[in-house]
Amino acid sequence: MIAGFRLKLSILTWLSFAMAACDRNDPDVQNDADIIIVGAGLAGLSAAIDAASNGAEVLVVDMNSVFGGHGIQSGGVAIVGTPMQAEMGYEDTPDQAHSDWMEWTIDGDAEWTRYYVEHSRELIYDWLTGLGVRFDRVIPSHGNSVPRFHMTYRRGLNLTRPLYIEALRFSNIRFRWNSLAEQLEKRDGRVAGVVVKDLRLDKQVELNSRSVILATGGFQSNIALVKQNWRDDLPKPELIFSMSGQNSRGSGLRMAEAAGAALVHLDRQYNGYAALPNVLGLDEERGFVSGSSRTIWVNNEGRRFVTETGVDRDVFPVVMQQTPPGYWRIFDDAAKGSFRINSPHFVSADAIDHEKILRTVIDNPAVTSKAQTLRELAEIIGLPGTELEETVRTYNALVARGESTAVNGMLPEGSPPAFQIETPPFYAMRVYPMANKSAGGIAIDTQARALDAEGNPVPGLYAAGEVTGSAGMNGVNGLDGMFTGPAILTGRVAGRSSTADLAHDQDWSPTVFTRQDGIDTESEPAIEDNLRIPDLHADDLRAMLQKTRDGYWHFEQVHQLVLERDYQCTQCHSERVPFGPVSTRSQQLSQAQTCDACHLAPAGTLDPTASHARAP
Numbered sequence: 001m002i003a004g005f006r007l008k009l010s011i012l013t014w015l016s017f018a019m020a021a022c023d024r025n026d027p028d029v030q031n032d033a034d035i036i037i038v039g040a041g042l043a044g045l046s047a048a049i050d051a052a053s054n055g056a057e058v059l060v061v062d063m064n065s066v067f068g069g070h071g072i073q074s075g076g077v078a079i080v081g082t083p084m085q086a087e088m089g090y091e092d093t094p095d096q097a098h099s100d101w102m103e104w105t106i107d108g109d110a111e112w113t114r115y116y117v118e119h120s121r122e123l124i125y126d127w128l129t130g131l132g133v134r135f136d137r138v139i140p141s142h143g144n145s146v147p148r149f150h151m152t153y154r155r156g157l158n159l160t161r162p163l164y165i166e167a168l169r170f171s172n173i174r175f176r177w178n179s180l181a182e183q184l185e186k187r188d189g190r191v192a193g194v195v196v197k198d199l200r201l202d203k204q205v206e207l208n209s210r211s212v213i214l215a216t217g218g219f220q221s222n223i224a225l226v227k228q229n230w231r232d233d234l235p236k237p238e239l240i241f242s243m244s245g246q247n248s249r250g251s252g253l254r255m256a257e258a259a260g261a262a263l264v265h266l267d268r269q270y271n272g273y274a275a276l277p278n279v280l281g282l283d284e285e286r287g288f289v290s291g292s293s294r295t296i297w298v299n300n301e302g303r304r305f306v307t308e309t310g311v312d313r314d315v316f317p318v319v320m321q322q323t324p325p326g327y328w329r330i331f332d333d334a335a336k337g338s339f340r341i342n343s344p345h346f347v348s349a350d351a352i353d354h355e356k357i358l359r360t361v362i363d364n365p366a367v368t369s370k371a372q373t374l375r376e377l378a379e380i381i382g383l384p385g386t387e388l389e390e391t392v393r394t395y396n397a398l399v400a401r402g403e404s405t406a407v408n409g410m411l412p413e414g415s416p417p418a419f420q421i422e423t424p425p426f427y428a429m430r431v432y433p434m435a436n437k438s439a440g441g442i443a444i445d446t447q448a449r450a451l452d453a454e455g456n457p458v459p460g461l462y463a464a465g466e467v468t469g470s471a472g473m474n475g476v477n478g479l480d481g482m483f484t485g486p487a488i489l490t491g492r493v494a495g496r497s498s499t500a501d502l503a504h505d506q507d508w509s510p511t512v513f514t515r516q517d518g519i520d521t522e523s524e525p526a527i528e529d530n531l532r533i534p535d536l537h538a539d540d541l542r543a544m545l546q547k548t549r550d551g552y553w554h555f556e557q558v559h560q561l562v563l564e565r566d567y568q569c570t571q572c573h574s575e576r577v578p579f580g581p582v583s584t585r586s587q588q589l590s591q592a593q594t595c596d597a598c599h600l601a602p603a604g605t606l607d608p609t610a611s612h613a614r615a616p
Contacts, residue, residue, distance in 0.1 A: 041069025043465025050495030055510025105475025218438030241287025
C-alpha cells in the first residue's frame with residue numbers, strides 16, 4: 001500500500017464522483033484529441049509540447065482565459081551542472097546535488113530526485129534556453145552547497161511565455177479556455193476523457209481522448225483542504241490566508257481520486273508566515289505579502305521570539321507555536337520605504353510602486369497601526385507597553401554594539417541587521433500564516449503514470465507538476481526552484497510517456513503535424529475590422545466590472561488595472577489583438593506579447609518580495 005495522507009472526502013462525496021467516472025463502453029465515441037491535458041501552466045505546456053512533438057493530437061483545457069497558471073509568479077528554477085554555473089566558477093555535479101537535496105528535504109523521493117539531478121541540465125536548461133528563455137543570474141539558496149537557483153530574467157512571464165509560444169507553433173496542439181474540468185470519464189476501464197464546464201456559456205461538455213494528463217496545480221487556495229491536511233505536529237491556525245494561484249483549488253486531486261488514483265503526503269505543504277489579511281476586495285481566504293528587511297518581530301507578549309532572518313524551515317514552526325499563530329512586525333518611519341508587496345492579484349510592477357505600497361499597506365489602518373511612541377503603539381495593538389519598549393531598547397543596543405541579534409541561538413541567513421528602530425512615528429503590522437504550495441498530491445511513478453493505492457498504474461491517467469506534489473522531491477522541507485523545475489520536468493515525462501503508451505494501440509498512428517516558426521500563414525480578419533475601437537469609456541468599463549462573471553476572472557483583473565493606471569486601449573489592442581475574442585494563432589501570439597504591461601518585473605529589480613516573505 002502507498003503510505004501517506006489521503007484527501008479526506010466524505011463517503012457520499014467520494015461515491016458521487018466515482019459514479020460519475022464509471023465506464024463508458026460506447027465503441028463509437030469520437031475522440032476530440034489523442035491526449036487531453038488539464039492545465040496550461042508550466043507542467044501542462046511542457047507536456048503538450050513533448051506529446052505533440054511525438055505525433056499526438058493534443059487538447060489543452062484551462063479554466064482561465066490565459067496561459068501560465070501559478071508559474072507566472074515564479075522567479076526561477078533549480079538546475080544542476082549548467083554552463084552558467086561553470087562560467088561563474090561553481091563546480092556542480094548530480095551526485096553533489098542529490099546528496100544536498102536528500103539531506104535537506106529529509107525524505108524527498110530518492111528515485112525522482114536522482115532522475116532530476118541527472119537530467120535537469122538537458123530537459124530543463126538546454127531545452128528552455130533553446131526556446132528563448134533567458135536566465136540572468138544564479139544565486140545561493142538554502143539546501144544547496146553551491147548556487148543552483150537560476151533566476152529568470154524579469155521573473156515568471158519570461159519562463160512561461162516561451163513555452164506557450166512554442167505550443168502555438170504546433171498544428172496538433174489546440175487550446176480550450178474558460179473550461180473547468182469537473183470529472184474524468186472512463187471507457188473500458190481506462191481514463192478516456194474529461195467533462196468540462198464552459199464557464200462563459202454555463203454548460204457541460206464531454207471531451208473524449210485516449211488518455212488524460214492532469215496538470216491542475218496544487219490546492220493551497222482551498223483553505224478548507226489546507227486545514228484538513230495540516231501537519232499533526234503543529235497547531236492548526238484559525239486564520240491562514242492563501243498566497244497561491246487563483247485556481248489552486250485541488251480539483252485535480254478530487255478527479256484523480258474518483259478515478260482510482262491514490263493521494264499521498266497531503267500534509268506536506270510549503271506554507272509560510274508572511275501573509276496580510278484580505279483588505280483589497282479579494283475573497284475572504286486570500287491575502288497578500290508585504291515584506292521588509294527592516295522590521296523586528298514580536299509576539300503577543302511584546303517580545304522577540306525568533307531570529308527574523310533565520311532559515312525558513314526553522315522559523316515556520318516557531319511562528320506557528322505562538323498564541324495565536326502569527327506575530328507583529330515593528331518598524332519606524334525610516335523603514336517604511338523599504339517595503340515590497342506581492343500577491344497573485346498584484347502585477348509585477350506593483351512590487352516597487354511606493355505610492356501603492358504606502359496606500360495599500362503602510363497608511364492603511366486595516367493593515368498597519370501607527371503612533372508617536374512605542375508605548376502608545378503597544379496600547380493600540382493590545383501589547384504590554386513596558387515589554388515592547390524594553391524589546392526595542394535591547395535590540396537597538398545589540399545593533400549599536402555590533403553584537404548578534406539572534407534569538408535562542410537560531411542563526412541568521414546573510415548579514416546581521418544594521419538598522420535600529422528609533423525614528424517616530426512607529427508602526428505595527430499583524431502578520432499571519434500563509435498557504436503557498438503543495439508538496440503532496442497524486443501518486444505517480446517515474447513515467448508520470450498515476451498510481452492506485454496498491455501502486456498500480458491507473459490506465460490512461462498521467463499527472464505532472466504541483467498536483468503530484470512535485471513528484472515528492474521536496475520532502476518535508478522545500479527547495480527554491482523545486483516547484484517550477486519539477487513542473488517542467490514531470491510535464492515533459494508525462495508528455496513522452498503518454499505518447500509512448502499510444503504507440504501500443506493498433507488503431508493509432510502519429511499525426512503528421514507542421515511546426516511554424518513565424519505563425520504568420522493563417523488568414524487574418526481585415527485590419528479595419530480589428531481596429532474598430534468600441535465606444536467604451538472609463539465609466540462604462542467600471543460599470544461592466546461591478547458584477548463578477550464566471551469565466552471572466554482574468555478580464556476583470558486586467559481591466560481593473562486599466563482603470564487604476566489610466567491605460568489607453570491601444571496599449572494592448574492592435575490590428576492583431578482585436579477588441580473581441582482572439583481566434584487565430586497569430587492573434588494568440590500577439591496577445592501573449594501584451595502580458596508585459598502587467599507581468600514583466602521592472603528591469604534591474606530582484607525578487608519583488610522582500611526578505612522574510614518567502615515560504616519555508
